[in-house]
Amino acid sequence: MTHSRLNSRIRASQLPIAVLLGTNEIASAVAVSLTGLGYAVILCHDPFPPVMRRAMSFHDALFDDRAVVDGVAGKHAETPSEIAAVFSTPGQVVVTSLHLTDIIALHPIKILVDARMQKHRVTPDFRGIADVTIGLGPQFTVDINCDIAVETRPAKNGTVVRSGRTDAPDGVARALGGVGAERFVYSDRDGRWHTALEIGTRIFKGVVLGHLDGQPVPASLDGVLRGLVRDSTLVPAGVKLLEIDPRGANAKWTGTDERGRDIAKATLTAIRLRALRPAIKDVGAGVYYI
Structure with a gap:
């Protein structure tokens, strides 16, 4: 056309x-x-x-x-x-x-x-x-x-x-479930991001959620994955790789938010x-x- x-x-x-x-x-x-x-x-x-x-x-x-x-x-x-x-x-x-x-x-x-x-x-x-x-x-x-x-x-x-x-x-993160910047995990280097997890997955502090440039990236706290950069994405240093919702049963990761x-x-x-x-x-x- x-x-x-x-x-x-x-x-x-x-x-x-x-x-x-x-x-x-x-x-x-x-x-x-x-x-x-x-x-x-x-x-x-x-x-x-x-x-x-x-x-x-x-x-x-x-x-x-x-x-x-x-x-x-x-x-x-x-x-x-x-x-x-x-x-x-x-x-x-x-x-x-x-x-x-x-x-x-x-x-x-x-x-x-x-x-x-x-x-x-x-x-x-x-x-x-x-x-x-x-x-x-x-x-x-x-x-x-x-x-x-x-x-x-x-x-x-x-x-x-x-x-x-x-x-x-x-530089101040909005609090969610009483948690601010701690719920985010940032890239500490340039590299290719790989993860096998899906948004909405229940995760626990310390568990490896993916790898950036071959290096493991652990969860910063317990909760539900609210945000997760897509697998195989090339990312620069200093950007958010993932977000953890600490609100338990009240966690929300789909649709628009307030x-x-x-x-x-x-x-x-x-x-x-x-x-x-x-x-x-x-x-x-x-x-x-x-």
Whole structure:
């Protein structure tokens, strides 16, 4: 199918396009909400940081595995015809390795949300690529590299930022079952990660959960695997390999969580706020409103 035919298929369905950068649980929670509002949603994979909470996200659809979040299904698509096929069925989102530039060439974008959660990397200016560009988390400054932003730091999670910049990361992990950073295991080196375990597995402190660059990686505490980087993933040093939920019978590792839903709700609020505010852009010697 040509790009023009894809354009026609999407226009015929009257679905506005929303692109999410990232396939993690935050991007997926936002994707679920946007799908509920009638957007055709495309999630673009970025390898950094590796996705850990895979059962709470659409990430595994990238490998043609089942990926369902709160009743919405993620489907892998890499070509115009595959993307059109996904959108022909309600309640589905596209998960792709295509780059943003590839998507722009296919169809105009209504909403662009950077949900990659790249806390320490410089973020490019995405303004003008879509009608509304939204940054989630650190490294965003309104009217510099996004139109509007949303805080993701625990103390301000879900706060819409209409001017200025989002908070820098503070390195403090949100407590879960009374446990903070101790529930995460980080990579101590670059290497290939291997594990035979599945998310949702009951594990115990000291048990080897996988190997990074051939070195064993033990569990930091008792609990249930809430997050686990996919087997055979190449990871850099200093990223989260896994997360352990210490809450016992109350452990949860599938579907959206409260944090993700709050961020998704704030993202929808940001879209509405931006729609109510005329944006002024320079055009030669004059200005125009959009």
